[in-house]
Amino acid sequence: xSRTVYIIGIGAxxxxxxxxxxxxxxxxxxxxxxxxxxPNFKEYIPAMALRRMSQVIxxxxxxxxxxxxxxxxxLPDAIITGTGEGCKQDTxxxxxxMLSQQEELLTPTSxxxxxxxxxxxxxxxxxxxxxxxxxxxxxxASLESALIDSVLLLNEKPSLNSxxxxxxxxxxxxITSFGYLNGFLKExxxxxxxxxxxxxxxxxxxxxxxxxxxTTENIxxxxxxxxxxxxxxxESSIEISEKITEFLLKNSLRSQDLDIVFLGxxxxxxxxxxxxxxxxxxxxxxxxxxxxxxSGDFKTVTGFAIWLSCLIFKKQQIPAILxxxxxxxxxxxxxxxxxxxxxTNHSLILLQKP
Amino acid sequence: MNSGxxxxxxxxxxxxxxxxxxxxNALIKAQDGICFPEMLKTKHTSLPVGEVKTLNLDFENKxxxxxxxxxxxxxxxxxxxxxxxxxxxxxxxxxxxxxxxxSGSSVGGMDATEKYYLExxxxxxxxxxxxxxxxxxxxxxxxxxxxxxxxxxxxxTACSSGANAIMLGARLIKAGELDRVIVGGTxxxxxxxxxxxxxxxxxxxxxxxxxxDSRNGLNLGEGAAYLVLEAENLAKDKRIIGRVLGYxxxxxxxxxxxxxxxGEGAYKAMKDALEVAGIGAENIDYINAHGTATRNNDLSExxxxxxxFTSVIPDLSSTKAFTGHTLAxxxxxxxxxxxxxxxxxxxxPNLNFSKPMKESxxxxxxxxxNKTVNYVLSNSFGFGGNCTSLIFSKNE
Numbered sequence: 001x002s003r004t005v006y007i008i009g010i011g012a013x014x015x016x017x018x019x020x021x022x023x024x025x026x027x028x029x030x031x032x033x034x035x036x037x038x039p040n041f042k043e044y045i046p047a048m049a050l051r052r053m054s055q056v057i058x059x060x061x062x063x064x065x066x067x068x069x070x071x072x073x074x075l076p077d078a079i080i081t082g083t084g085e086g087c088k089q090d091t092x093x094x095x096x097x098m099l100s101q102q103e104e105l106l107t108p109t110s111x112x113x114x115x116x117x118x119x120x121x122x123x124x125x126x127x128x129x130x131x132x133x134x135x136x137x138x139x140x141a142s143l144e145s146a147l148i149d150s151v152l153l154l155n156e157k158p159s160l161n162s163x164x165x166x167x168x169x170x171x172x173x174x175i176t177s178f179g180y181l182n183g184f185l186k187e188x189x190x191x192x193x194x195x196x197x198x199x200x201x202x203x204x205x206x207x208x209x210x211x212x213x214x215t216t217e218n219i220x221x222x223x224x225x226x227x228x229x230x231x232x233x234x235e236s237s238i239e240i241s242e243k244i245t246e247f248l249l250k251n252s253l254r255s256q257d258l259d260i261v262f263l264g265x266x267x268x269x270x271x272x273x274x275x276x277x278x279x280x281x282x283x284x285x286x287x288x289x290x291x292x293x294x295s296g297d298f299k300t301v302t303g304f305a306i307w308l309s310c311l312i313f314k315k316q317q318i319p320a321i322l323x324x325x326x327x328x329x330x331x332x333x334x335x336x337x338x339x340x341x342x343x344t345n346h347s348l349i350l351l352q353k354p
Numbered sequence: 355m356n357s358g359x360x361x362x363x364x365x366x367x368x369x370x371x372x373x374x375x376x377x378x379n380a381l382i383k384a385q386d387g388i389c390f391p392e393m394l395k396t397k398h399t400s401l402p403v404g405e406v407k408t409l410n411l412d413f414e415n416k417x418x419x420x421x422x423x424x425x426x427x428x429x430x431x432x433x434x435x436x437x438x439x440x441x442x443x444x445x446x447x448x449x450x451x452x453x454x455x456x457s458g459s460s461v462g463g464m465d466a467t468e469k470y471y472l473e474x475x476x477x478x479x480x481x482x483x484x485x486x487x488x489x490x491x492x493x494x495x496x497x498x499x500x501x502x503x504x505x506x507x508x509x510x511t512a513c514s515s516g517a518n519a520i521m522l523g524a525r526l527i528k529a530g531e532l533d534r535v536i537v538g539g540t541x542x543x544x545x546x547x548x549x550x551x552x553x554x555x556x557x558x559x560x561x562x563x564x565x566x567d568s569r570n571g572l573n574l575g576e577g578a579a580y581l582v583l584e585a586e587n588l589a590k591d592k593r594i595i596g597r598v599l600g601y602x603x604x605x606x607x608x609x610x611x612x613x614x615x616x617g618e619g620a621y622k623a624m625k626d627a628l629e630v631a632g633i634g635a636e637n638i639d640y641i642n643a644h645g646t647a648t649r650n651n652d653l654s655e656x657x658x659x660x661x662x663f664t665s666v667i668p669d670l671s672s673t674k675a676f677t678g679h680t681l682a683x684x685x686x687x688x689x690x691x692x693x694x695x696x697x698x699x700x701x702x703p704n705l706n707f708s709k710p711m712k713e714s715x716x717x718x719x720x721x722x723x724n725k726t727v728n729y730v731l732s733n734s735f736g737f738g739g740n741c742t743s744l745i746f747s748k749n750e
Contacts, residue, residue: 079605082508084488084490085487085488086510087514091487094546094549095467095468095546096690097472098468098545098546098549099468099471099472102397103396103397103398103415103549104397104544104551107553108548108550108551108553108554111546111551111553111554112547112550112554112610112611112737115460115510115512115612115736115737115738116460116489116510116511116512116551116742117510117511117512117736117737117738118610118738119603120511120738121610121737121738121739121740122738124605124607124608124738124739125607125608125609125610125739127607128607129605129607130604130605130606130607130618130619130622131604131605132603132604132605132746133511133603133604133605133738133739133740134509134511134518134522134603134740135509135510135511135738136488136507136508136509136510137459137462137489137490137509137510138490138493138506138508139485139487139488139490139491139494141490141506141507142490144506145507148507149522152525152526152529152531155529156525156528156529160409167423174471175487178484179484180475181474181475181478181481181484182481182482182484182485184485224423229508231505233503233506299488306606312543345494
């Protein structure tokens with residue numbers, strides 16, 4: 001990839017706020033499922049339209065518009081979205097009506113809004129953006145897939161200069177709670193900040209939307225350079241280390257060049273062993289950060305870590321609440337995000353201070 | 355004109371049958387695969403569908419899958435079609451380890467969700483299907499079963515998903531990011547989609563009549579199809595069955611489900627596809643239209659086509675009356691039909707047509723037609739204003 005890609009606008013909605021993290025006042029939750037903190041949606045979406053929208057649409061559209069406003073872009077050339085689980089609230093609504101009414105007398109609204117590309121379509125509709133518009137739904141690699149496509153698009157069409165890319169996932173009543181049944185969520189309710197001290201299986205979950213405005217021009221206020229994104233499959237910790245080293249090398253870096261590594265640890269006893277191994281080997285000399293104790297774990301949550309990385313670059317401040325070890329990443333320049341969704345699917349995102 | 359991306363294999367399963375040959379035979383005999391649902395357990399037994407008449411259990415036995423391994427129906431259909439594509443391209447197990455896999459799916463494993471949703475809380479018998487609702491799960495099941503280990507992702511843009519998957523694969527090869535990738539889509543019939551489209555009142559109680567003045571809705575279908583795309587250095591010694599020459603995606607930005615009357619998004623997608631292909635509109639020999647047979651789509655698509663093909667409208671047909679509308683798989687199924695059209699110099703008929711739309715007078719091809727076909731344009735449009743056009747060419 002030849003053109004350099006910069007993040008020039010960010011918009012995020014999650015269970016935390018910029019203040020709660022950077023002023024070290026994290027918001028505490030006592031349930032394993034918690035919701036995002038809603039901004040005033042009315043500032044971004046007409047009240048009439050808002051009434052029909054599920055949380056995922058409200059969050060996605062608002063975060064998308066926040067990112068555009070932040071970048072001072074009115075109309076992007078393309079909109080690329082990632083969502084692991086799509087429009088669960090509307091899916092649930094239509095499904096439950098269909099099952100309880102035995103396929104009779106159904107109204108179409110929730111069906112219409114249940115397709116995975118509803119958010120991407122609604123952003124296009126709101127902005128009257130007729131450009132390229134694609135939605136990825138590849139479990140925990142959904143946002144990463146969207147980022148890969150964004151970089152590809154900016155490289156193949158020099159005429160394109162602005163891509164709005166983001167990830168979004170919502171909590172729904174029933175479908176999210178199924179996580180208690182299949183081991184995704186911890187059986188016992190915990191306080192989110194104790195995520196890494198409970199030695200048990202499962203994790204905690206929430207929701208959020210994270211949008212970024214990408215361009216190829218390094219304007220003076222850009223947050224970060226998006227150096228590389230990859231999804232890969234690997235089974236052993238040696239194989240994982242090799243893939244990480246290979247990815248860094250492709251971007252002309254060695255592991256010791258990293259100032260910060262953002263780890264997707266989620267408190268699951270088994271899964272976190274993979275991270276522990278990396279923390280003690282290739283990342284042992286690097287400032288290690290975690291975030292899922294603040295955001296919860298969900299399919300597009302790496303967007304939360306990208307958003308935090310952008311703010312860390314801008315503020316040149318690393319909140320203590322994120323830190324996993326005592327190494328201080330002074331004047332951070334290179335940040336690597338590593339996340340795994342199952343023991344075989346992994347993703348890497350490399351960000352650099354412009 | 356560019357040289358496009360080489361297609362070295364294809365596979366398909368639809369209501370027309372299992373495999374490229376069975377589908378081709380049905381197309382040339384003008385035998386549709388539309389009848390009432392038998393595999394899908396629904397109350398709406400009088401709504402015609404394009405159903406694959408094989409039970410999941412029979413697929414599982416045929417594929418020798420161990421019991422209880424959480425294969426959704428879309429995964430089973432996908433495995434069958436992808437296997438045929440792999441075989442026809444002659445890929446071996448080692449090559450698959452570095453091959454990418456990009457699949458389109460709209461409802462993923464909704465068939466399992468709607469079956470077990472109400473029992474999850476009281477019984478753990480089918481908990482393996484809890485994550486199956488989301489499209490990525492089905493994609494991963496297919497790639498795991500076939501041991502495809504390269505870059506893997508899922509596109510979920512409703513009815514244009516499969517076409518978008520083909521486009522992404524072609525782009526990644528052109529950019530040198532991948533040298534081999536299997537692309538396409540899969541969707542099965544579900545009560546969820548059947549009732550959803552029924553609640554929108556866009557399902558026909560008859561066999562669908564695309565582009566007909568009296569058209570009154572679509573028939574849903576199910577199926578899967580995949581193509582193998584390869585970079586020139588890998589494809590040069592192989593049999594190249596066609597090329598992905600152009601592609602375009604645009605958003606209609608008009609309404610969540612309805613297309614604009616002028617077909618703004620469709621026009622832009624087709625125009626972009628021609629531009630990428632580097633050919634003029636007059637070069638298109640055949641348009642495999644989206645043509646769902648809804649009042650809204652067919653008029654909008656016609657208007658977009660008329661706006662782009664100003665002098666002569668190429669021969670055109672919709673093959674939805676053969677297979678039903680297979681949602682995310684539609685673009686992939688129709689890619690296979692487009693390649694068959696190029697290979698055999700045939701244009702497949704638009705079934706059930708009798709009277710042109712009074713707004714446009716557009717006349718689709720209604721009988722199998724033999725003529726030189728060098729370039730085929732295939733349209734796929736979906737909810738969310740998503741419009742995709744692909745251009746396929748012979749390998750010349």
